[in-house]
Amino acid sequence: MGSLGVHFAINEDMAARLFAAKDDDVVIDLIEEVEEETTGVDHCDTDKAWDAIHRSLTDGLLGDNNGDHPLNAVTLLAVANCTRARSTSSASSHRSRYAT
Template identity: 50%
Template structure:
């Protein structure tokens, strides 16, 4: 799940450590005040990250700013993915995602190594990935317009 967070939430999150990060996330999930500033990609985040980067789940793989759409950024937990992207980086990511079209994403999707990816990597899996990618594109546009930072979370 991606969340566009307020400046106040950003300060709280960046000041948190260990269990406090988990508590922050619980509160954030319970208090989603604006669904336009959240997006749930279910399991598609895996393929989306791979398509936007070097085909792996390496958070440092691929080029900035595409790498920061899902797993790239500042990691705030060692137990699960809690990845922070600053408001300035969100603007960069939104701009980069604008350049991605269906044909480009399909080419990248088809290049994912089958041995390293648990998805089906068929037409249905691509449609699922594409539809969720479009949601991520829209989400980053809204987050950038609102000058918000973003966190991505997954267990």
């Protein structure tokens, strides 16, 4: 199964909490918190299009060092973080979602 993408609009408080996270476990917990709070949260399901979105914002290749920052971090960085989150989470049976 391929990776499915979703982008969430987060508020300033959540952005600050994510930037202040000291380790991956804290980031994973915060991402799961965003995923679970679906009422009133703006989001966009990109499904498998996240791959094409990443490639169009970079040099056309799928990699984490391709193109210029911040465009190269729009989708792929979030995918890497959430893939790690899903592999260690008990919620792995849920549809994969990725926060940016």
